[in-house]
Amino acid sequence: MSLLKVEGLSKSFKGLKVLNSVSLEVQPQERHVIIGPNGAGKTTLFNCISGVLPIDEGRIEIKGKEVVHLPSHSRVHDGLSRTFQKNNLFNNLTVEENVYLAIMACKPYRYKWFKSITRYHDLLEEAEELLKRWDLWNRRNKLVNELSYGEQRLLEILLALASKPEILLLDEPTSGMSPAETALTTQLIQDLPRSVSLLMIEHDMEVVFAIADRITVLHHGQVFLTGKPEEIKGNVEVKEIYFGGGALAGVNR
Amino acid sequence: MNRWIWPVVIIGIIVLLPLVLTTYGMQLATEIFIMSIFVLSLGFIIGYVGLVSLGHAAFFGIGAYTVALLANVTTNTYVLILAAIILAGILAFLTGWLFVRTSGAYFLMITLAFNQVVYTVFFKWKDVTGGADGMTVRAQLDLGFGPVQSQLALYYIMAFSMLLCYFLLRRYIAAPLGKATLGVKENEDRMKALGYPIRSYKLIAYTVAGAMAGFAGSLYAFFNRFVSPEVASWFFSGEALVMSIIGGVGTLFGPPIGAGLFVILQNYISTFTARWPMVMGAIFIVFVLYSRGGIAHLLKRLWNRLFTKEEKLAEPAKVAEESKTEGGQA
Numbered sequence: 001m002s003l004l005k006v007e008g009l010s011k012s013f014k015g016l017k018v019l020n021s022v023s024l025e026v027q028p029q030e031r032h033v034i035i036g037p038n039g040a041g042k043t044t045l046f047n048c049i050s051g052v053l054p055i056d057e058g059r060i061e062i063k064g065k066e067v068v069h070l071p072s073h074s075r076v077h078d079g080l081s082r083t084f085q086k087n088n089l090f091n092n093l094t095v096e097e098n099v100y101l102a103i104m105a106c107k108p109y110r111y112k113w114f115k116s117i118t119r120y121h122d123l124l125e126e127a128e129e130l131l132k133r134w135d136l137w138n139r140r141n142k143l144v145n146e147l148s149y150g151e152q153r154l155l156e157i158l159l160a161l162a163s164k165p166e167i168l169l170l171d172e173p174t175s176g177m178s179p180a181e182t183a184l185t186t187q188l189i190q191d192l193p194r195s196v197s198l199l200m201i202e203h204d205m206e207v208v209f210a211i212a213d214r215i216t217v218l219h220h221g222q223v224f225l226t227g228k229p230e231e232i233k234g235n236v237e238v239k240e241i242y243f244g245g246g247a248l249a250g251v252n253r
Numbered sequence: 254m255n256r257w258i259w260p261v262v263i264i265g266i267i268v269l270l271p272l273v274l275t276t277y278g279m280q281l282a283t284e285i286f287i288m289s290i291f292v293l294s295l296g297f298i299i300g301y302v303g304l305v306s307l308g309h310a311a312f313f314g315i316g317a318y319t320v321a322l323l324a325n326v327t328t329n330t331y332v333l334i335l336a337a338i339i340l341a342g343i344l345a346f347l348t349g350w351l352f353v354r355t356s357g358a359y360f361l362m363i364t365l366a367f368n369q370v371v372y373t374v375f376f377k378w379k380d381v382t383g384g385a386d387g388m389t390v391r392a393q394l395d396l397g398f399g400p401v402q403s404q405l406a407l408y409y410i411m412a413f414s415m416l417l418c419y420f421l422l423r424r425y426i427a428a429p430l431g432k433a434t435l436g437v438k439e440n441e442d443r444m445k446a447l448g449y450p451i452r453s454y455k456l457i458a459y460t461v462a463g464a465m466a467g468f469a470g471s472l473y474a475f476f477n478r479f480v481s482p483e484v485a486s487w488f489f490s491g492e493a494l495v496m497s498i499i500g501g502v503g504t505l506f507g508p509p510i511g512a513g514l515f516v517i518l519q520n521y522i523s524t525f526t527a528r529w530p531m532v533m534g535a536i537f538i539v540f541v542l543y544s545r546g547g548i549a550h551l552l553k554r555l556w557n558r559l560f561t562k563e564e565k566l567a568e569p570a571k572v573a574e575e576s577k578t579e580g581g582q583a
Contacts, residue, residue, distance in 0.1 A: 050446065052442075052445075052446075071445075071450070072445050072446060073444075073445050073446075073447075073448045073449055073450050073451070074448075074450075076446070076447065076448030077448055081446075081448075082446055084443075084446070088440065088442055088443045088446070089440070089443065090436060090439045090440050090443065091439070091440075092439055093435075093436075093439060097432070100432065101432060101433065101436045101444070101447065102447050104429055104432070104433065105433075105444075105447040105448040105449050106448060107429070109429050110429050110430075110433055110449070111429070111430055111433075111453075111457075112428055112429045112430060113424065113425055113428045113429075113430045113431075114424045114425075114428055115424075115428055116424075116427040116428060117427060117428060117429050117432050118427075120429070159443070159447065160446075162447075163447065163448055
């Protein structure tokens with residue numbers, strides 16, 4: 001059974017059909033990357049899957065369970081988590097507090113009153129582990145505002161991981177990063193345990209081919225092609241239409 | 254160690270204050286304590302949930318009128334106060350269920366409208382509430398040791414009530430519930446994406462604030478022995494808003510300071526001129542323009558300027574480490 005199954009998903013904005021009967025599946029352990037030119041509907045697809053936007057038509061199943069009618073916060077508890085293309089963090093809180101909030105979302109004590117948050121030791125330990133793994137431990141007491149852009153970008157991924165998702169939607173994790181930061185982030189994503197399946201939007205072809213098990217090409221709101229990286233790389237049409245031949249040539253070098 | 258200094262200082266001042274206060278001063282201080290509870294509950298939803306309400310006096314009024322009306326049935330202080338808290342809480346829950354779907358100016362307007370409805374009920378329902386004439390409260394504050402007659406006892410009871418509310422809210426904001434609520438205020442979209450049902454958090458906080466305002470109202474009924482529709486007027490809601498903003502939202506010690514300053518200035522200025530609202534308005538404008546965080550913010554800045562430098566010098570290792578990470582950053 002696939003972890004995530006999207007079937008015939010359509011979405012229009014004021015008559016403009018942004019997604020037209022999109023179908024895709026993410027298998028357990030899979031690392032699936034969505035590519036496509038700007039305006040292809042990639043982020044809209046993410047917003048529909050995560051429940052930020054209501055959909056017009058279609059089905060979305062998480063582990064065989066229909067989730068179309070569930071609000072976005074419920075889908076998290078079914079094992080789905082996401083990051084945002086533009087950093088969407090708690091800018092006025094410290095890095096540590098950001099992580100606490102993210103971990104706490106799936107804890108039974110998230111409505112508990114009276115006992116201070118710092119006395120939930122499992123929370124502190126999990127936060128420490130995550131912060132250390134993502135290289136933000138010595139920045140934990142800084143406000144998010146004071147972090148560099150790259151660090152904020154890492155925190156963005158870290159927050160999505162805190163709920164221990166089975167499917168992680170990454171929306172252009174490396175966008176705006178320096179080459180060094182991109183390399184580090186790619187490595188960190190590659191190092192994620194296989195128990196987390198990935199569905200990722202990415203523009204940087206080096207990152208795409210470093211991570212992807214399977215690639216879906218989205219164009220004008222439709223799935224143009226889904227296949228293994230080699231198939232996509234070798235596909236002349238994909239090259240011509242979406243990359244103008246140049247971007248992939250760089251990878252093949 | 255350090256964390257105990259402030260509570261001890263504040264409680265010490267409150268305990269010893271009656272030694273220097275005149276009868277009038279005691280009266281004023283007691284009123285300030287009650288007002289502080291009310292403003293605290295409003296400052297809490299503004300500062301920690303982001304819900305700016307212009308109808309909070311509705312719950313204060315409901316608390317006050319619950320005591321006044323139920324006093325015809327029972328005079329048990331505990332029953333009356335509990336009834337006021339529960340009734341205000343229930344009403345906050347039911348209305349909040351609708352209201353927290355809105356935000357910003359819409360929330361402001363809908364709470365204002367609700368406030369007007371409550372006010373109108375008290376104002377127009379003459380047979381029951383006495384209308385504009387108001388009604389005397391037949392019950393007397395009695396904690397089980399006979400009616401509280403002395404001004405000193407009343408002072409301490411109200412002071413204790415305020416400290417209790419302050420303490421409870423402090424636990425609220427330190428606990429997972431409060432942290433998540435603050436998260437909702439900071440970034441709703443992210444909280445949803447993290448898996449939080451954000452409306453629940455808003456609704457819980459709004460209900461708690463409503464119940465607390467009802468508690469303040471019930472104490473006021475006992476303190477004043479008379480209630481009139483003014484306690485539920487939107488004008489009073491506005492005053493509470495001014496108090497909490499002057500005091501400083503986003504902290505819990507700001508609102509009581511704002512309440513204290515407001516009540517003292519109001520009484521002081523009104524001995525010179527009947528147009529005291531003009532002076533208060535001018536003070537309010539100055540604060541909004543030059544100190545967004547209110548008095549609490551000013552005090553914090555002053556405190557940091559005076560004491561933080563010394564602490565840093567005392568821990569050179571820490572400072573060095575910080576500058577190192579910053580250097581690496583640059």
